[in-house]
Amino acid sequence: MARLTGEFADWHNLHYSTMWLTGELDLTALRDAWWRVCLRHDVMRRTYLSADEARTFGDPQSTVEIHTADTDAAAIELMRRTLGSPFRLDGPGFSRVVVVQCGPRRFLFGIAIDHIVNDLTSWLRIRADFTDFYNRALAGDAGDITPVGSYQDFATEQRRLFAGAWGAERRAFWRSYTEEFGVFPPPFPVGAANTGEYRSRTVTRDLPANARSLVRDFARRARATPFAVATAGVLAAAQEVTGDPLVGISVNQHGRTLPGTAQTAGLFVQTVPMHLGKRFGSPHETVRDVFLRTLDVFEYSLPLLVCGRYWNETLMAADKEAGLYVGLNEQPPSSFNLAPFTGTDAEYVHLDFPGGKRWPQTVVVSWNLYETGPQLVAQYNENFLPGDAVERLLTSAERFALQTGGEDVRPSPGTTGQ
Structure with missing residues (x-):
């Protein structure tokens, strides 16, 4: 926008x-x-x-x-x-x-x-x-x-839906969500202060070779998704590092989960806020809360640019940074390279281009749970955020998400497991 x-x-x-x-x-x-x-x-x-x-x-x-x-x-x-x-x-x-x-x-x-x-x-x-x-x-x-599939046809249909009951339900959800948590995830309150121009720093932690299976096993026991485990790990770590129970992050939602988008080329991604509203008694409860919130947040997401304008202009401060952004990646970057053309051999080259989008006040945390070489990575502006706080965040998030054992979370009487 x-x-x-x-x-x-x-x-x-x-x-x-x-x-x-x-x-x-x-x-x-x-x-x-x-x-x-x-x-x-x-x-x-x-x-x-x-x-x-x-x-x-x-x-x-x-x-x-x-x-x-x-x-x-x-x-x-x-x-x-x-x-x-x-x-x-x-x-x-x-x-x-x-x-x-x-x-x-x-x-x-x-x-x-x-x-x-x-x-x-x-x-x-x-x-x-x-x-x-x-x-x-x-x-x-x-x-x-x-x-x-035509992106234009899909966009036209979504605009039509947004103008009716479908859109009204989503607007009502996001109004209630912002009433509960505010208009955007809060900053990362760790004594941050601008001390110069943007200066990117990347911290990389090698995870155990079985990190992916540990996260998936945690998700199975909590009856949640690996994404919920990774996200809950960072949210719980933010609570621990800051001492603040009301923490939030931003994550990407792929509107491609909506019908008719699987083979359609276009932009189906938007950033949505996720929160923890309190402390929980066990890691499984934390993951479960995040999982149930993802179901709501993603169900009521507004996947169109026009809806994004509505969201920006009426429900949140436009272009405001979240303190923490979290992503889960299970394929290494090399797997997304273009395949060699028939009759040629390829040697891939990494080039950095100027003008890329930067968020000087955000810590970008990536769980790279590859089959080989899993990593936990944080990118941040070292002229704004203290490095020791970022290091503590990663330590706590890794400890949370890669723990083994623990109790099973079973449905309460009268409820149905998912």
């Missing part, structure tokens, strides 16, 4: 992948494949006329850009400058594909999609379609493009 209303125009919050490709890359087939991707998914032909009105074009709004460079270093710098240029919200689309050729069999490939039209599930779908269309182009397949 800040971008669409004119602020933070340099933020582009890219989803991107870059890789060196060695082998036979057919640039004509690559261009044809991207053209088909853009025709298949209407959100790839989308732009904004204003903060309130989007437009979807009939023709693709981006093509594969081809450049050349004499050295690898020159190719990297050209890719960084070209792929990382911010998208204009009223410009020709929110996607970019760039190829820098350094020789007959060596290419630096990059793809970027603005987060304003894309979430992780959409990224994976677009990635799969791109490689599939490339293989079809190599085989001379010029057949029709199979239609998929």
Whole structure:
């Protein structure tokens, strides 16, 4: 919303992948494949006329850009400058594909999609379609493009629902929620103070190799979800570190759980607040409370931009930071890279682009429960938040979520377990 209303125009919050490709890359087939991707998914032909009105074009709004460079270093710098240029919200689309050729069999490939039209599930779908269309182009397949769900149709239907009883129920829920907890998760009250410009710091804790199974076992015993365990761990840790029983965090809700969105490319993610309103007698009770609250919060989420405007303008302070943000990741970043194109071998390259979205007063906590190398990671502004408080937060959260044993939580008489 800040971008669409004119602020933070340099933020582009890219989803991107870059890789060196060695082998036979057919640039004509690559261009044809991207053209088909853009025709298949209407959100790839989308732009904004204003903060309130989007437009979807009939023709693709981006093509594969081809450049050349004499050295690898020159190719990297050209890719960084070209792929990382911010998208204009009223410009020709929110996607970019760039190829820098350094020789007959060596290419630096990059793809970027603005987060304003894309979430992780959409990224994976677009990635799969791109490689599939490339293989079809190599085989001379010029057949029709199979239609998929339209983001515009989905958005129109959700706006219709929001104007009726469905929307009224959600507005009533969020009014009651903010009456109970306030308009947004509170700051992390640990003596924070600005001492300079934003300075990012990342703290990484290696977790036990069986961390994923420990969290899942905890969730099973509490009759909850692994997400509830991870979230409750940070909430309980915040209570312990701050001594404040009324703590809150922000988390992502994927509106893709709504009907008709599984194969639709577009942005189906919004940030919603989660809270603990009191202290509980056992870790299982804490997890159970968080789990039941997630059911309500996600059931009554408002997945559309227009609903986001309503939420921002009437129920919460726009662009205010939460003190803590929590995410649960079970796939390593490398699994989200674009697959090598047929006939090539890939070497993935990590590039940092300027202009990314930053929250100087938020601790971003990520539970990375990969099959190998699980980690607990915190990113924060060390010129605002004291590092010892972040370290204590991680220690407490890990101790909470990875504990073993404990009592089973069984339904009370007259209730039904979930």
